[in-house]
Amino acid sequence: MNSANATFPTAFTEEIQPRLRLLWETTREVARRPSALVGGILLLAIVLTSLSFPLFYGVDPLEQDLLARLQPPAWEEGGSWEHPLGTDNLGRDILARILHGSRVSLTVGLSAVLVAELLGIVLGLISGYYGGRLDSVIMRIADVFMAYPFMLLTISVIAVLGSSLFNLILVLGISDWVTYARTIRGSVLSLKEKEFVEASRAVGTPNRVILLRHILPNVISPLLVLGTLRVANIIIWESGLSFLGMGAPPPTPTWGRMLAEGRVYITDAWWLVTFPGLAIMLTILSINLLGDGLRDALDPRLRNI
Amino acid sequence: MGRYILKRLWHAVYVMVGISMISFFFIHLSGDPVMLMLPADASHQEIEELRERLGFNDPIPVQYLRFASNAVRGDFGESLYYHVSAMELILERLPASLELAVAAMVIALSVAVPIGIVSAVRRNSLLDMGSMLGALLGLSMPHFWLGIMLILLFSVKLGWLPTSGRGSWAHLVMPSLALGMGLMAMFARLTRSVMLEVLGQDYVRTARAKGLKERLVIGKHALKNALIPLVTVAGMQFGFLIGGTVIIETVFAWPGVGRLVVQAIFNRDYPLVQACVLVLAVIFVVVNLLVDLLYVHLDPQISYLEEK
Numbered sequence: 030m031n032s033a034n035a036t037f038p039t040a041f042t043e044e045i046q047p048r049l050r051l052l053w054e055t056t057r058e059v060a061r062r063p064s065a066l067v068g069g070i071l072l073l074a075i076v077l078t079s080l081s082f083p084l085f086y087g088v089d090p091l092e093q094d095l096l097a098r099l100q101p102p103a104w105e106e107g108g109s110w111e112h113p114l115g116t117d118n119l120g121r122d123i124l125a126r127i128l129h130g131s132r133v134s135l136t137v138g139l140s141a142v143l144v145a146e147l148l149g150i151v152l153g154l155i156s157g158y159y160g161g162r163l164d165s166v167i168m169r170i171a172d173v174f175m176a177y178p179f180m181l182l183t184i185s186v187i188a189v190l191g192s193s194l195f196n197l198i199l200v201l202g203i204s205d206w207v208t209y210a211r212t213i214r215g216s217v218l219s220l221k222e223k224e225f226v227e228a229s230r231a232v233g234t235p236n237r238v239i240l241l242r243h244i245l246p247n248v249i250s251p252l253l254v255l256g257t258l259r260v261a262n263i264i265i266w267e268s269g270l271s272f273l274g275m276g277a278p279p280p281t282p283t284w285g286r287m288l289a290e291g292r293v294y295i296t297d298a299w300w301l302v303t304f305p306g307l308a309i310m311l312t313i314l315s316i317n318l319l320g321d322g323l324r325d326a327l328d329p330r331l332r333n334i
Numbered sequence: 335m336g337r338y339i340l341k342r343l344w345h346a347v348y349v350m351v352g353i354s355m356i357s358f359f360f361i362h363l364s365g366d367p368v369m370l371m372l373p374a375d376a377s378h379q380e381i382e383e384l385r386e387r388l389g390f391n392d393p394i395p396v397q398y399l400r401f402a403s404n405a406v407r408g409d410f411g412e413s414l415y416y417h418v419s420a421m422e423l424i425l426e427r428l429p430a431s432l433e434l435a436v437a438a439m440v441i442a443l444s445v446a447v448p449i450g451i452v453s454a455v456r457r458n459s460l461l462d463m464g465s466m467l468g469a470l471l472g473l474s475m476p477h478f479w480l481g482i483m484l485i486l487l488f489s490v491k492l493g494w495l496p497t498s499g500r501g502s503w504a505h506l507v508m509p510s511l512a513l514g515m516g517l518m519a520m521f522a523r524l525t526r527s528v529m530l531e532v533l534g535q536d537y538v539r540t541a542r543a544k545g546l547k548e549r550l551v552i553g554k555h556a557l558k559n560a561l562i563p564l565v566t567v568a569g570m571q572f573g574f575l576i577g578g579t580v581i582i583e584t585v586f587a588w589p590g591v592g593r594l595v596v597q598a599i600f601n602r603d604y605p606l607v608q609a610c611v612l613v614l615a616v617i618f619v620v621v622n623l624l625v626d627l628l629y630v631h632l633d634p635q636i637s638y639l640e641e642k
Contacts, residue, residue: 179574182611292482299490306479
């Protein structure tokens with residue numbers, strides 16, 4: 030049936046309703062796993078905090094207070110509740126810097142994964158569906174990307190292009206398309222032989238429509254799992270690049286830069302290197318827990334990734 | 335089998351050509367590479383001189399061919415900062431990086447495989463749950479932060495281990511542990527899941543039915559088959575290790591290629607950056623090739639299936 034001619038109520042019951050039901054069932058399936066539930070709630074809390082902290086913690090992360098340099102966390106001797114997690118070598122508030130840093134990490138993580146997924150989806154669909162020479166060219170390029178140590182690729186490109194939030198997202202996204210493209214290509218190869226695809230080809234449906242309406246919805250779930258787990262990796266890489274001085278440019282507070290700056294004062298101020306790292310770990314842990322749950326619920330075949 | 339090996343060799347060659355192209359072109363990304371290498375106040379004459387000396391006035395394909403043919407002979411030109419051959423600098427630092435990567439891999443495998451086996455054999459026990467929770471934490475920890483935490487604990491608080499540098503085994507402990515932790519976590523989870531799958535197979539049941547001792551069943555029949563995916567993943571992860579050394583070497587002031595490349599980037603020493611990146615990528619490709627060949631040896635089905 031051609032949906033363009035269908036009236037709204039039919040389109041809703043035939044197309045949207047089953048998908049909504051599937052989404053609801055998947056969410057229930059994921060939430061049934063305690064670890065995924067914990068991960069999901071933790072991640073939700075982190076994202077909500079990152080969005081709303083100016084409402085309850087409006088301290089300026091760049092404001093220097095040289096009289097309150099290297100102040101320990103509130104519960105340690107010499108600490109105060111004015112700076113709950115202490116201050117750095119310039120007297121800047123650690124908690125405020127961590128909260129602001131969360132925005133950079135989450136933005137880069139999510140956006141880079143979106144860039145990578147988009148590239149991977151387009152190239153994977155084309156490669157798997159059309160096959161032939163186009164497929165081998167795309168897959169040979171993928172081989173080269175797979176063989177290139179990811180960290181080296183990103184740091185060398187960032188070194189040349191200069192570090193900005195935009196460059197970071199672009200470079201991390203472009204470096205990471207291969208896994209998605211390969212996953213999609215594999216699924217497309219098996220799907221394109223299925224009867225429903227052959228049938229729609231037989232009635233003359235254009236390839237573009239077959240790809241977007243019939244094949245793509247069937248390969249979404251492995252992509253969702255993969256994407257979730259890759260956000261965690263991208264956040265680790267982003268903080269690594271920041272640590273090396275190649276992340277978002279100063280004065281933007283980032284978790285990686287906080288670690289790099291705090292490392293100099295490691296003998297006197299343990300809190301400078303401990304809290305930003307804990308923030309990274311908690312974020313990654315929540316994403317990994319949720320990702321594992323999603324994978325088990327949606328696609329048990331991916332269990333070893 | 336011979337055909338499979340030839341196919342893999344061909345694969346390695348074109349991957350290396352691709353990598354050399356990326357390494358060559360990344361330096362042209364910004365427009366004029368000479369401007370990147372010189373300070374902002376360089377005179378017009380200085381710019382022209384360097385451009386002529388490095389051959390940037392030639393057409394790009396000619397430049398690439400010259401770069402590639404020199405690279406094959408191990409000649410990556412001279413470092414702009416140290417004024418010696420880039421290859422010489424790399425060869426000097428390479429043993430340190432390989433030492434670190436191999437140590438990390440050894441630590442990761444020797445801890446993870448036994449943990450994975452025990453977790454699989456005693457599935458859902460307290461031990462299993464504890465180690466899988468540990469593995470999850472290990473996966474969630476950025477390795478450079480773990481490195482800093484180890485320094486905080488073992489050097490600053492306890493004073494047991496040196497904070498940086500290379501020399502004795504004590505220098506190697508923290509960097510290799512920090513670098514290997516993520517892999518350890520991943521291998522432990524992988525070993526567990528592969529072992530669980532293998533333990534449910536008919537041949538394991540047969541071995542048990544024959545009355546073989548449990549240790550033999552697990553050690554000989556199950557583990558041997560579980561090793562195949564483990565070897566592949568371990569090989570593939572070598573690239574991760576090489577990437578990881580870049581940051582860990584910076585944390586621990588480890589005198590390897592990773593630290594060299596970071597310093598070269600800050601010194602705008604692009605010929606050296608190019609050389610480091612290419613050499614590390616080639617090592618990665620060669621290791622993957624070796625792993626693939628080992629894989630054929632472990633599982634003869636592979637070459638047969640590939641040829642079909």
